[in-house]
Amino acid sequence: MTTIPLTTLPRSVPLLDVNRDNGPLRDEMLAAAARVIDTGRFLHGPEVKEFEVAVAAVCGVRHAIGCASGSDALLLALLALDIGPGDEVVVPSFTFFATASAVTRVGARPVFADIEPATFNLAPAALERAMTARTKAVIPVHLFGQCAATEEIVDIARPRGIHIIEDAAQAIGAKRNGRAAGSVGTIGCLSFYPSKNLGGCGDGGMLTTNDDRLAERLRLFAAHGMSPRYYHRVIGINSRLDTLQAALLLVKHQALASWTAQRQANATRYHALFRQTGLDGAVGLPQAMPGNDHVWNQFTIRVAHGRRDALREHLTRRNIGSEIYYPLPLHLQDCFRELRDRTAALPETERAAAEVMSLPIFPGLRADEQQLVVAAIADFFAAQQSRAA
Numbered sequence: 001m002t003t004i005p006l007t008t009l010p011r012s013v014p015l016l017d018v019n020r021d022n023g024p025l026r027d028e029m030l031a032a033a034a035r036v037i038d039t040g041r042f043l044h045g046p047e048v049k050e051f052e053v054a055v056a057a058v059c060g061v062r063h064a065i066g067c068a069s070g071s072d073a074l075l076l077a078l079l080a081l082d083i084g085p086g087d088e089v090v091v092p093s094f095t096f097f098a099t100a101s102a103v104t105r106v107g108a109r110p111v112f113a114d115i116e117p118a119t120f121n122l123a124p125a126a127l128e129r130a131m132t133a134r135t136k137a138v139i140p141v142h143l144f145g146q147c148a149a150t151e152e153i154v155d156i157a158r159p160r161g162i163h164i165i166e167d168a169a170q171a172i173g174a175k176r177n178g179r180a181a182g183s184v185g186t187i188g189c190l191s192f193y194p195s196k197n198l199g200g201c202g203d204g205g206m207l208t209t210n211d212d213r214l215a216e217r218l219r220l221f222a223a224h225g226m227s228p229r230y231y232h233r234v235i236g237i238n239s240r241l242d243t244l245q246a247a248l249l250l251v252k253h254q255a256l257a258s259w260t261a262q263r264q265a266n267a268t269r270y271h272a273l274f275r276q277t278g279l280d281g282a283v284g285l286p287q288a289m290p291g292n293d294h295v296w297n298q299f300t301i302r303v304a305h306g307r308r309d310a311l312r313e314h315l316t317r318r319n320i321g322s323e324i325y326y327p328l329p330l331h332l333q334d335c336f337r338e339l340r341d342r343t344a345a346l347p348e349t350e351r352a353a354a355e356v357m358s359l360p361i362f363p364g365l366r367a368d369e370q371q372l373v374v375a376a377i378a379d380f381f382a383a384q385q386s387r388a389a
């Protein structure tokens, strides 16, 4: 008689499977799309306003303004705050490209600052060191779904009249001491890129603010600076969240709280599995800081001693998805080479880029899939140990 294992582990695990999350909403999404197609109001349809109101509620802000992407949101924030040539903006180097490229696009200079190793987020002390008389804004990024040390950043920046633009692209719904990502700074920037916690069926972005005047300026800059029609007060851009995208996101946003809870449960399960396997020494596990409601856009571990890439190859051979966010810090990118002479040493940024690896954490991920991920990592370290012995 052959023995059949009680639990058979799956044979592959994707890094992300949007179809698994969209599946239960498919009929509602199709119906929403059909309604937009039938009205023919592809831009400025009522769903755009409705979705803006919904996101304003999630973020606990007075205003939410749709735009074409998270990258555009960052650009629009800088434009609306009149940041341009001669100005400096402090940004982390360990982030997605758009955080810094928006600064260069408006003619200002990004000044890269180091991160806190425990959270991968901008270190307040590094912000303090990076500021000069030309500093007009700082862009803390709530990386991987955890809020940056916003209170400390506010305490440093506000007294000097420095604006805080929160890059909350990865952190919709995250909170720090009860305050939502995107509600603490002068302006918050969100992205609905499909892999974000609230992902659309294409590109989309949003700006959040509690400032009535700024909200109006953001809308102005997103609409060619036009008010009234064909009279242009400032040189804006064209950046809209279209009606189809808003209608689909409006359906998906109903699931956001449940998806966030599932991501949090997945993070808790990973912590337990790594502990059970005795791997919590070999692998650095991501932690939520006290006061932080982490929304786990990514579950990012650290693998030290130059073993990260070998582990990643091992997982790829076993059909387990992983990704490195981000392999090359921005201050070392070719396109920013002219900034290098004025960039401080960023040791934590460079160490993170060498050590990090993100594992599957999407809402529909199953427990047996997480077991397979951790078992495969355990095999890797066991093989390393037997080789060393």
Ligand SMILES: *Cc1c(COP(=O)(O)O)cnc(C)c1O
Pocket (backbone or CB within 6 Å): 069, 070, 071, 072, 095, 096, 098, 099, 141, 167, 169, 170, 190, 191, 192, 193, 203, 204, 205
């Ligand atoms: C995704 C992302 C952006 C850009 O958003 P898009 O909608 O893709 O333009 C900006 N900053 C961070 C930190 C991001 O993760």
